[in-house]
Amino acid sequence: MNIPSKYDPASVEDKWYSYWMENGFFRSTPDTREPYTIVIPPPNVTGVLHMGHMLNNTLQDVLIRRARMQGKNALWVPGTDHASIATEARVVNKLAEEGIKKTDLTREQFLEHAWKWTHKHGGIILEQLKKLGASCDWDRTCFTMDEALSESVIQVFVDLFNKGLVYRGVRMVNWDPQALTAVSDEEVIHKEVASKLYYLRYKVEGEEEYITIATTRPETILGDTAVCVHPEDERFTKFHGKKVLVPLIKRPVPIIVDAYVDREFGTGALKITPAHDINDYELGLKHNLESIDIFNDNGTLNEAALLLVGEDRFKARKLIVPMLEEAGNLVKTEDYMNKVGFSERTDAVIEPKLSLQWFLKMKELGVPALEHVMNDDVQLQPAKFKNTYRHWMENVKDWCISRQLWWGHRIPAYFYGEGPNDYVVAVSIEEAVKLAVEKTGKTSLQAADLRQDEDVLDTWFSSWLWPISVFDGIRNPDNEDINYYYPTNDLVTAPEILFFWVARMIIAGYEYRNEKPFNSVYLTGIVRDHQRRKMSKSLGNSPDPIELMKKYSADGVRVGMLFCSPAGNDLLFDEGLTEQGRNFSNKIWNAFRLIKSWEVDSQLEQPAHSAEAVQWFEAQMAKAFIEVEDQFNKYRVSDALMIVYKLFWDEFSSWYLESVKPAYQKPIDALSYKRTIAFFDQLLHMLHPFMPFITEEIWHLISDRAKGESLMISAMPAPDHYNKVLIGQVEAIKEVITHVRSIRKDKNIPPREGLKLMVRTSSGAAYHSHLESVIIKLAMLSGVEMIQEEPASAVSFMVRNVEYFVPLEGLVNTAEEIEKMEAELDYTRGFLLSVQKKMSNERFVQHAPAQVVEKERQKMTDAEGKIAALETQIAKLKAQA
RNA sequence: GGGAGCUUAGCUCAGCUGGUUCAGAGCACCUGCCUUACAAGCAGGGGGUCACUGGUUCGAAUCCAGUAGUUCCCA
Numbered sequence: 022m023n024i025p026s027k028y029d030p031a032s033v034e035d036k037w038y039s040y041w042m043e044n045g046f047f048r049s050t051p052d053t054r055e056p057y058t059i060v061i062p063p064p065n066v067t068g069v070l071h072m073g074h075m076l077n078n079t080l081q082d083v084l085i086r087r088a089r090m091q092g093k094n095a096l097w098v099p100g101t102d103h104a105s106i107a108t109e110a111r112v113v114n115k116l117a118e119e120g121i122k123k124t125d126l127t128r129e130q131f132l133e134h135a136w137k138w139t140h141k142h143g144g145i146i147l148e149q150l151k152k153l154g155a156s157c158d159w160d161r162t163c164f165t166m167d168e169a170l171s172e173s174v175i176q177v178f179v180d181l182f183n184k185g186l187v188y189r190g191v192r193m194v195n196w197d198p199q200a201l202t203a204v205s206d207e208e209v210i211h212k213e214v215a216s217k218l219y220y221l222r223y224k225v226e227g228e229e230e231y232i233t234i235a236t237t238r239p240e241t242i243l244g245d246t247a248v249c250v251h252p253e254d255e256r257f258t259k260f261h262g263k264k265v266l267v268p269l270i271k272r273p274v275p276i277i278v279d280a281y282v283d284r285e286f287g288t289g290a291l292k293i294t295p296a297h298d299i300n301d302y303e304l305g306l307k308h309n310l311e312s313i314d315i316f317n318d319n320g321t322l323n324e325a326a327l328l329l330v331g332e333d334r335f336k337a338r339k340l341i342v343p344m345l346e347e348a349g350n351l352v353k354t355e356d357y358m359n360k361v362g363f364s365e366r367t368d369a370v371i372e373p374k375l376s377l378q379w380f381l382k383m384k385e386l387g388v389p390a391l392e393h394v395m396n397d398d399v400q401l402q403p404a405k406f407k408n409t410y411r412h413w414m415e416n417v418k419d420w421c422i423s424r425q426l427w428w429g430h431r432i433p434a435y436f437y438g439e440g441p442n443d444y445v446v447a448v449s450i451e452e453a454v455k456l457a458v459e460k461t462g463k464t465s466l467q468a469a470d471l472r473q474d475e476d477v478l479d480t481w482f483s484s485w486l487w488p489i490s491v492f493d494g495i496r497n498p499d500n501e502d503i504n505y506y507y508p509t510n511d512l513v514t515a516p517e518i519l520f521f522w523v524a525r526m527i528i529a530g531y532e533y534r535n536e537k538p539f540n541s542v543y544l545t546g547i548v549r550d551h552q553r554r555k556m557s558k559s560l561g562n563s564p565d566p567i568e569l570m571k572k573y574s575a576d577g578v579r580v581g582m583l584f585c586s587p588a589g590n591d592l593l594f595d596e597g598l599t600e601q602g603r604n605f606s607n608k609i610w611n612a613f614r615l616i617k618s619w620e621v622d623s624q625l626e627q628p629a630h631s632a633e634a635v636q637w638f639e640a641q642m643a644k645a646f647i648e649v650e651d652q653f654n655k656y657r658v659s660d661a662l663m664i665v666y667k668l669f670w671d672e673f674s675s676w677y678l679e680s681v682k683p684a685y686q687k688p689i690d691a692l693s694y695k696r697t698i699a700f701f702d703q704l705l706h707m708l709h710p711f712m713p714f715i716t717e718e719i720w721h722l723i724s725d726r727a728k729g730e731s732l733m734i735s736a737m738p739a740p741d742h743y744n745k746v747l748i749g750q751v752e753a754i755k756e757v758i759t760h761v762r763s764i765r766k767d768k769n770i771p772p773r774e775g776l777k778l779m780v781r782t783s784s785g786a787a788y789h790s791h792l793e794s795v796i797i798k799l800a801m802l803s804g805v806e807m808i809q810e811e812p813a814s815a816v817s818f819m820v821r822n823v824e825y826f827v828p829l830e831g832l833v834n835t836a837e838e839i840e841k842m843e844a845e846l847d848y849t850r851g852f853l854l855s856v857q858k859k860m861s862n863e864r865f866v867q868h869a870p871a872q873v874v875e876k877e878r879q880k881m882t883d884a885e886g887k888i889a890a891l892e893t894q895i896a897k898l899k900a901q902a
Numbered sequence: 903g904g905g906a907g908c909u910u911a912g913c914u915c916a917g918c919u920g921g922u923u924c925a926g927a928g929c930a931c932c933u934g935c936c937u938u939a940c941a942a943g944c945a946g947g948g949g950g951u952c953a954c955u956g957g958u959u960c961g962a963a964u965c966c967a968g969u970a971g972u973u974c975c976c977a
Contacts, residue, residue, distance in 0.1 A: 024939095026939075026940065027940090027942075028942095206976095211976090211977090360977090405906080405907065406906095408905080408906055408907085409905085409906065409907095409974090409975060409976090412905065412906080412975080412976075413975085413976080416976080516974090516975095520975095551913085551914090553973095584914095584928075584929090585914070585915090591973090591974095592914085593913085593914065595913090595914090595929090597929075597930090598914095598928095598929080600942075601928085601929075601942090603942065604940095604942040604943090605942090606942090607940065607942050607943090608939095608940065608942080608943085610939090610940080611939045611940035611942095611943085612939070612940080613939085614939050614940075615939035615940080616939085617939090618938095618939070655918095657916095659915090660916075660927095663916095663927070663928070666928085667927085667928090674939090674940085675944085675945095678939085682939090685938065686938090759945090759946080762945065762946070763945090763946060763947085765945090765946095766933090766934070766935095766945070766946055766947095767946090769934090771937095772937065772945095773937090859921095859960080859961080862960055862961090863960085864959095864960040864961095865921095865960045865961070866960085867960080868959090868960055868961090869921065869960075869961080870921080872921090873921050874921095876921085876922070877921085877922095879922095880922070
């Protein structure tokens, strides 16, 4: 058979993905098995795959494939999120390119465009996930704006409203003047910005005195309604109860006193603009100040500003400074670093703004969600995030759930009049008419008389139901799916959305199922480049995942991602790691090629070295299975992979295969062949969750398989014990072999030239003679001989107190040998001294556990034996010289 | 300003309830090999006062306190 020496993934990956799909291996329906469920964190419907998705979904696929092979009924539910702000922004941009303004369209027309866009681009990302090998049940693909999910959202809103938890109110919100919508606190990103601090003096009314304040936003003075000083600040006592004139517009405003003012900052006097600063707003409420809103929704100044009407806020800032200077109000300007809030979605500077919004009361709802995370009913992996979580939940604020957008779930509130409370909340307009009639007594009210709220709900208000709504558990709370699959097992997501999403899902879970949505949350790190910069489109430092998979194969990229992804730590992605992943594929491929090239001779007896190697590898592999299981239980997927990687590369390829490998063009015995194939088969099982494609390919090539058989649905071996003693013995003979190889290299002896190894045991040290034939084979020896007297002219070494000699006539440099041994003797003496010191310390012998003391005693006798052996050898060598 | 975390080899990180699995892994590096499975490879090898200072202890990378640097979250 002629198999190429390089594995070619391109021809393999699509073939097996189709095979899996055709056979319905990804599908799941409730049955009597234990379920294992993951719901995907739904990516934005119009998004494209980035490195964060790659990491996230690789992890999910590893978990789900492993669970499936462990005999669980594994279900991974895929889907997408409508992402109102992001998607609407894209649609607006696209329309703008076509010369269409959103304001020219009706809501219905705009939504038509948005749906078209969604259908065109939606699902691209899901197709990309298939390339990665994601074993989702695609028949269950959900979208947050599917009918069932939308109805669930509306039903929940109505329910929460009826429970008195949803309310409408005027609040200071984070206004995005570009998207023209309020955004939640969590969607505001604070960044340090170099700006200026302007010192402005306000004339005291009726006097020739001035109060100087400092501000970074001079344009907002037009909305000032007070100046505030600290009550105990003596500099200002004389002004208490007086008024100052706002510069330029000369509006008299009161000087108020409040301990809120930081006397040390700026001048110790603070201008108060309740409409445009959250702290000022609070003070305004406390002191009954007027609130003057000087901005339009798009960030330009309105009539209330009196000056610079129609100018953008940043232009107004530039323009007002010279005006203030001319009027004699500008005292000085300083450079200043301050934190400014930016919109996560549009990057516009957030404007604090008073507006009428819908809110959800969070305090009460949050109680079980906090409790069940703190007591580990819901486990955060890694647990360090519990602190952060608690901090947030203990300080949770009401959630502003309305957005001034069209793309999303429209708020089901229907107004029948102009009053602030002239509305009803209902799941449908028919229901709303009924309620409105009831509420008003006006039996003549009809659907046409009602006007639905224009706003839509925050996207997270639908995704917080995701683990329930994908199983239709809101509308049909007792259906078979939700009863079987919920709560789900693991959620894999980024810590950045711990509060946006994870916390709220937990809240919704307890509110609507009286049960957690998932057992564990695996928080992945952020994918960064090797300079620790976050990977982003704007920096251009993110590789295209699809290109990466083309270059290094899906398996290679999966392995590359996992190599650098300890849970909760950011990962520094490096293309070198995907290369390592690809190289690993190749290694597996070549091991397969080797085995496949063997010819079997059933007449042949199994050689001793093969029998020994088989026994040993069986133990070594069982050990690895047990360790992998342990790592998975700790969600240390990266470490689990490393165990498999080393098992395959070092133990299996470098030690085991080299031991059983027949000489060139010689056949192998049937028993060794059979065992080797069986080992390979098990290794493929172990590897499959990480590298599904190459393992499936080889699994089909290595033995005859029936139609419809697949590695992905075959059972994962689960040994529960292994021969620890044997593994320890093999570790010792590996050292022996390495020593011999090293001597060979030092002395430049070609591999063909057989060396003789002599062994001397004393003081009870054990030489593992049953493993001798492995030593002979791998160290390429001509023979092994047990001796009493050390031979003349030999290089020697010690492994675990057994002395080994390689006689090398004419090649031994006696002086060098002596030097080497004396160095080792020195070290061992020092070591012995430190142990003796410990043993002669009575407090150690008394306080330390007996086991520890016993170990120390053993070390002492070992070292003593070693010293004795070295001393006699050195003496002998010296006598010769 | 408040809170949390991190600091171990050139890089990325393991080291759980203090004691030979204690100074480890992978990559990178150095040396020699195109040895018929694999140069995307094989064999051999060199790297670290465990940030600093003090404390607890018979014993500290590990526990405690402080210092410095660094990252993140919240305001």
